[in-house]
Amino acid sequence: MVIVGGGLAGLEVARHLAALGVDDVLVVEAGPARDLLHINSAHDPDQALRTFLDPTGDPHFQRSWTSASAPHYAGSAGLRRRLGGRSLYWYGAALPVEDWALTDWPESVVTDLRDSWQGGRPLYERVAADLGVDPAPLVSQQLALQVGEFRLVRTPQAETRFGGSGRWYAYSPLDHWRHPVTGAAIEGPPGIRFLCGTEVLSVDIGDGQARGVQVREAGSNGAGRRITADSVVLAAGTIESTRLAVQALQVADPGRTPRLDGLTDHIVQGFFLRVRDSADADAADRGTRGEGASRGPRDVAPGSYITACDDGVRSNLFVTVERPEPGVVQFDVRLTGEQLPAAGSHITCEPSGEFPWRTTVTAELAPPDRDVIERQRTVLGEVWSLLAADFGLAAEPLVFDDFDHPVRTNAFVLPEAIGAEASEGPFTWSSLLGTEDHEGCTLRLGDVLDEHHAFAAVPGLYACGPATFARMGAANPSLTTLALARRLAHILAAAPDRQARPATATATATVDA
Template sequence: MVVVGGGLAGLALARRLADRHPGRVVVVESGPDAGRDHYRWVNDPERADELWLDPAVDPHFWQPYEPSDSGYRGIAGLRRRLGGRSLYWGGVVVPIESWALESGEWPAPVVRDLTTSWQGGSSLYETAAEEVRRWAGGGPTTAEPLLSFAGREFTEAPRAVREFAGEGRWRAYSPLDDWPHSVETLCDSHAVAVVASGGRVTGLLVERAGERQVISAPTIVLAAGTVENSRLVLQTLREIDDASPLQLTGLADKLAQGFAASFDPAAVPPSIRALAESGRLHLSRADGELRSSLFIQGHINPHGLLIVDCYCMGEQRPGDAGRVWCEPGPRLPWPTFVAGGLSSVDEQLVQDQRDALNYIHAELCRVSGTSGDALAFTDPFGSVDLGKRLAAGDAMAFPGLASTYSFPIGSEQHEAGTLPLGGALVDDDAKVRAVDGLYVTGPAVFPRTGAANPALTILALAARLAEQLVASEVPPVR
């Protein structure tokens, strides 16, 4: 069996498969094996921020597509190396909210497995959360409210993170930790195309060091990220049927924006001052009205001021505004293009988030006795100077200042939704309907993303697919 992509989804799937069928799984990764530690573990905070916000300095940053004027530019992109984004993510592990899972877009059997019971035991969410909790050294995956403020209850955000004491370094969970030797990894091997005959997978065409070869395999799982998965499926479907589409809609990222504001530490209530003392990220889970998680954290800046950073991360609804398409040519892989605009529903959510953030900022000013104007957001959505805005808090020299920011579409790097489970192209079990032996995993198969960070759902769906593939008794790669 071949797994295409060595990021969180592909590695989690391969690891589970290897536990059941040692020696029968191959992971194909476009990039090198360039070290298996998280970028926040091997770099000091300043260098890590640079790698995040200025991808030109990261040799592994990769945009395998041409962005349009409506998003997916700048810091939007993949990390082409073994481990992928599992070596870059923030570690937040929360499930997709019930209002998104139970809206009718997600297939009912998948929702049941995720939230109620899987194979007669605990749900997939419970199983995945317990696994990362153990990796992180214990501690709850949910917590009692630690901060009640502005009509919201905040808990410490559950994170699969280990910290390196005293240096501001930490790492988030990656399946590469204690990686099983039974899984063969082919790095620096770009997946050019799925090879199919008679409506069935026969292999994978890869390019390595300028040469191409076919890896024969009856089963291929695409876990290369939403855009690359989309390209590979579009190419395969067109090979089978000349009338198949060359475009997939439904591409959705998260809608994220927030503010940083300065306060006199002696003037704020103890509960707000504790944000800086703990250094922890706090979370108020999204409801079905705002469809956005609210995060808040604090620190003391070089001028001795308390900087409160508060942001929303909300659900972009899949629709026609977000698209991936290919232009066929004489040579594979086909050029791939991405667009990611806002629908009217998204624009309303952007405004609702700004209203919520303005209310929280006004309450912070009120309880601290600080005069402050209403937040001035960049309009339209998406700060072109995002890095500068995110760093503005440390330059604030007196109380009452505020800086806003919003992440351009694609730069939150949670893109999803082009190959939804139970849709026209992919069935409830993540199989591409028109091609026997071809499966997809990762956020591409999310029918809706909710406001939640995607990692816990990625891990849960990888576990589900692994068991389905094991049950089918797939023969080994030749």
């Protein structure tokens, strides 16, 4: 079995396959197998944030497509080609897709995620427990910050702090192969091999089925080689997995349009505020109240807080609080909302005589998405007014840029950007589509894929990751990615042809020169 992509989804599928006794898994990753630590484990907080939001200095950052909708899916939108992928960059937010978005998912998948899986606890609860986060709905978790009528709880984050210097790391499946702090190799799950620095050009199709992949060394213009396998799992990130899917579907059906619709990213905008609080309590008194105490903006401990907005906003409100020096409080207030899958946003390939095909990304905000943008701005204005009243500031209305051509993007929260401003805010900003690393919905379960994560048109070909989401919802995608990866691993391990193979059988994934 070949898994294309060594990021969060692909590695999680691989490790669960190994736990189920599958011993013939080959993970093919375009990037190198070096620098395997999470950015917040490897760097100080400012440098880690800079690497995440301004990837120009990251040697692993690449963009393999052309954007027809720049500045969306351009600039800092791209891939992190390295073993571990984006799992080495995420900040650990672990949230389930909301019930109102799950209504468009296949019923069997929803049941497994939310209600019960294999006769026991649902996948969301099991994965949350493994990550050490509270599986309870946000509304039932302990109140941590009150801003007017907004009731916020601590953001569930799959992170581990260490060293007493503010360092931490978020979960990565690589934690099962290397120590997350020292990077030292540990004995990982057996039966998994890695082929890194190798680009997958195409899925190899024979007799209408996936028979393996065509690969070549990354960055090389040389001839490719063939890896044969009984099944192929696409886990290379939404855009790369979609390119491979478009090519495979076109080979299976030459009359098919070489395009897949429904590309989404989260709609994200917010404001940054730096407040000098003359009434600031002694820093030694911060955080000494009982955990059950309700805290307002003046005395809340530093950290990330969240509340869900109503269905009409289709967004989660995040408030991040920092205290960089005595008497100063910084607020990063943002809303993360859902872009709906629609035909106007799509990934198109140009068929040619050789692979990979040239790939173009088109992004369009439909009227319901524009409505989310306006509703988010109303909520942000309310939060700003409440903060201003609490700190005795003049609450002039927030001024927002054109969402499609913002002066300030999410990179504004970098220390050098904030420090260059003469005033203390509020400063509004928005994220361009493609820059949140949350893109998905092109290989939707129940549409392009069946409920078993399989391409009906190409037997033996599967997919995982956010590309398979039927709808994104407002939640960060990682918890669902991990849950679906576990689900897919069990489906693959239980396949009849695999059950019939002796456990000691020779690996079926072979490399032909």
